[in-house]
Amino acid sequence: MSNTPPILDPVELEQAARNYGTPLYVYHAERITYQYAKLSKAFQSSNAQFFYACKALTNVNILKVILDLGAGLDCVSIHEVRLGLHAGFKPQQILFTPNCTDLDEYIAAKELGVHINIDNISILEQFGNRFGSGYPVCIRLNPHIMAGGNFKISTGHVDSKFGISIHQIRHIERVVKTTKLKVTGIHMHTGSEIKDIGVFLEGLEVMFNLASHFPDLEFIDLGSGFKVPYQPGDSETDIDTLGSRVSEAFHRYENETGRKLQVWFEPGKYLVSQSGYFIVKANVIKQTPATVFVGVNSGFNHLIRPMFYEAYHHIINISNPHGAERIYTVVGNICETDTFAWDRKLNEVREGDLLVFHNAGAYGFEMSSRFNSRLRPAEILFKDGRAHLIRERDTFEDLLKGQIEI
Numbered sequence: 001m002s003n004t005p006p007i008l009d010p011v012e013l014e015q016a017a018r019n020y021g022t023p024l025y026v027y028h029a030e031r032i033t034y035q036y037a038k039l040s041k042a043f044q045s046s047n048a049q050f051f052y053a054c055k056a057l058t059n060v061n062i063l064k065v066i067l068d069l070g071a072g073l074d075c076v077s078i079h080e081v082r083l084g085l086h087a088g089f090k091p092q093q094i095l096f097t098p099n100c101t102d103l104d105e106y107i108a109a110k111e112l113g114v115h116i117n118i119d120n121i122s123i124l125e126q127f128g129n130r131f132g133s134g135y136p137v138c139i140r141l142n143p144h145i146m147a148g149g150n151f152k153i154s155t156g157h158v159d160s161k162f163g164i165s166i167h168q169i170r171h172i173e174r175v176v177k178t179t180k181l182k183v184t185g186i187h188m189h190t191g192s193e194i195k196d197i198g199v200f201l202e203g204l205e206v207m208f209n210l211a212s213h214f215p216d217l218e219f220i221d222l223g224s225g226f227k228v229p230y231q232p233g234d235s236e237t238d239i240d241t242l243g244s245r246v247s248e249a250f251h252r253y254e255n256e257t258g259r260k261l262q263v264w265f266e267p268g269k270y271l272v273s274q275s276g277y278f279i280v281k282a283n284v285i286k287q288t289p290a291t292v293f294v295g296v297n298s299g300f301n302h303l304i305r306p307m308f309y310e311a312y313h314h315i316i317n318i319s320n321p322h323g324a325e326r327i328y329t330v331v332g333n334i335c336e337t338d339t340f341a342w343d344r345k346l347n348e349v350r351e352g353d354l355l356v357f358h359n360a361g362a363y364g365f366e367m368s369s370r371f372n373s374r375l376r377p378a379e380i381l382f383k384d385g386r387a388h389l390i391r392e393r394d395t396f397e398d399l400l401k402g403q404i405e406i
């Protein structure tokens with residue numbers, strides 16, 4: 001594996017925009033491969049398995065790239081499970097980790113034969129009463145560790161709706177014992193963008209302490225939260241150090257207890273964020289008493305992360321790379337405040353210029369909508385040096401599709 005990450009250059013991006021129009025999502029298969037190789041290498045001395053958290057980006061062609069890498073899928077809805085099976089994953093390569101879904105959805109997942117991760121005592125009890133020792137399950141626990149900087153993306157705190165509190169372990173044990181459920185895995189996922197690897201290691205110790213309650217345990221799932229850099233100079237989770245510390249911890253646990261467990265991870269962002277680029281066109285340059293706005297032909301209907309999470313996405317003007325740097329506020333074209341970036345230095349932007357958002361692979365297209373009756377963008381996948389159209393741009397007919405005129 002080469003040490004420089006594969007990137008798409010402005011010429012390739014400009015050509016894609018010329019051929020397929022804007023706004024346009026562009027993904028780079030080789031970058032996904034590169035990210036996966038980094039992850040596998042970091043955890044090579046652990047008995048590790050990776051399940052791509054596909055809610056980040058579910059285009060079937062992306063799922064097939066993941067399948068070819070040998071990874072599994074983490075799915076949060078029965079439809080993601082079906083997409084995974086459609087893409088060619090075997091049921092045992094799929095982990096179903098929903099929350100607040102009803103028993104019927106768990107039963108559907110069981111019938112499809114995938115791994116099931118249960119995140120509340122009500123379902124644990126119902127599933128156990130129904131299937132007992134007949135179908136193994138994993139239990140999602142909340143270790144009460146605060147992780148990540150942003151409340152919206154942190155899931156391990158006490159107010160979180162995710163997982164079963166570790167303080168309810170006695171209740172879990174009662175349900176498991178009475179229903180004879182076979183618990184083969186315990187899981188935690190404390191949030192996204194965890195810079196501090198101590199959070200994973202602390203969580204792992206909590207999981208090891210609880211493992212003694214589960215004699216059938218085969219794996220500990222540490223979820224995800226691997227951070228990637230968004231701003232220039234931004235840090236990312238130190239996965240090499242994490243990899244060796246996790247491996248040490250599992251070997252120590254094995255020596256102490258004689259139990260050999262696998263470690264599972266569910267990376268979403270880490271695999272696909274940097275593989276994605278979002279290309280928009282500057283529609284208008286608008287001077288106000290306060291700032292210079294660049295109004296582009298998109299909005300939070302296509303990329304919601306800046307408005308929803310206050311996320312930073314690096315933006316580059318590929319049409320005027322040598323233009324003088326000016327300060328802009330980049331906004332969208334929908335009738336709602338939809339600011340992509342305040343006070344951003346860009347090479348001078350002229351109407352018609354193409355701007356590229358970086359890190360657009362994860363939670364970009366996937367969280368898009370047709371708000372304002374605007375059409376969702378097309379998606380392109382660069383693979384082996386070729387651009388493939390993997391989703392058509394919406395058409396006007398898509399706005400009417402499914403509507404019944406009475």
Ligand SMILES: *Cc1c(COP(=O)(O)O)cnc(C)c1O
Pocket residue numbers: 053055056074076097189191192193223224225226266267268269270362
């Ligand atoms: C969203 C999610 C992930 C992936 O999180 P990233 O920050 O994208 O890596 C993993 N596991 C579960 C259960 C999730 O809900």
